[in-house]
Amino acid sequence: MTDTVSTATSTAAPTGAGNHRGLRVPRDPRVPVRAGSWALVLAVLVVLHLVAFRATDFRPEALATGAEGMWNFLAEAIPPDFSGEVVGVGVQGALTTLWIGLLGTTVSVPTALLLAVLGARTTSPNAFVYQLARGILSFFRAVPDIVFALIFVTAVGLGPFAGVLALICHNTGVMGKLWSEAMEDIDPGPEQALRTAGASRLQVVANATLPSVLPQLTGLLLYRFDVNVRSSLVLGLVGAGGIGLLINKSIKTFQFDEMLTYLIIILVVIVAVDLASAWIRKRLQ
Structure with a gap:
């Protein structure tokens, strides 16, 4: 009797385990929606930045062309004036x-x-x-x-x-x-x-x-x-x-x-x- 129960249990266990391994986790239906929302937000941000760059005349190359003026400015500012009158004021x-x-x-x-x-x-x-x-x-x-x-x-x-x-x-x-x-x-x-x-x-x-x-x-x-x-x-x-x-x-x-x-x-x-x-x-x- 005991041997029969043990055999039945050992036989059923792999079947149950196999059934559990065969189950699939359902996919979240909201994932495509979230991905689409983030893509839309990213696209809007890109467009807004392009408009902002054009509206503010954002030109990094202008720094290179104006480098000489910046160096002249720094040359006149360095060294600072640490005279007593200037420091006191x-x-x-x-x-x-x-x-x-x-x-x-x-x-x-x-x-x-x-x-x-x-x-x-x-x-x-x-x-x-x-x-x-x-x-x-x-x-x-x-x-x-x-x-x-x-x-x-x-x-x-x-x-x-x-x-x-x-x-x-x-x-x-x-x-x-x-x-x-x-x-x-x-x-x-x-x-x-x-x-x-x-x-x-x-x-x-x-x-x-x-x-x-x-x-x-x-x-x-x-x-x-x-x-x-x-x-x-x-x-x-x-x-x-x-x-x-x-x-x-x-x-x-x-x-x-x-x-x-x-x-x-x-x-x-x-x-x-x-x-x-x-x-x-x-x-x-």
Whole structure:
């Protein structure tokens, strides 16, 4: 009896194994569709790049024909002018650029935080307020900071104050958008618990939303400070003060050795800001 069962089992096993080996995995019908979609996307990208190359007169060979002019420019800029007067003026301009970036970041915090709370789906009181806050953030974000600088230069005159105002406006839109998205991504558990306990909307935001998202908000704030220091350099080129104004002046007067000195000084400042921001972010993790 036992021998019969063993023989039957041993006979059936290869048959079952063979049946399993004979099964075929069905092909995914979506694979051809995905391949066709990727091919279409690639074709569209190629066409867009061809149009962009033609529209921007993208000609790499122009660099070769203009190489002599570039070498002449570098020959006049090297060595940089490290005289005491030029370095002193450059350091003062770099510090002004740093202060523009600092104030443009910190002064925009209250407005950006208010619009972020009103522009987040989880904290906005109703749909109308949400859309209004989002619209304001989109406007401030859509207008470049250099355009704001040109507007404020005509209003308050040349100088760093126009640059600070320009950065406040643009940074409010960018930082408010980033903060609102960070608020929407947090765990809703603490907020729901406070609402169940009868807390008001302001209490929920102050005691649940902001504490939960504070590390993200701080990290984004430091990131924006890095960006704003660089932006303040560009704003100086349109009269908003700082070392950018000195660079623009040295280029217009063909003092390229002074220009290179100013570039080296602002490079040192930006590297120092990067290192300080990275150190603070590491401590916040």
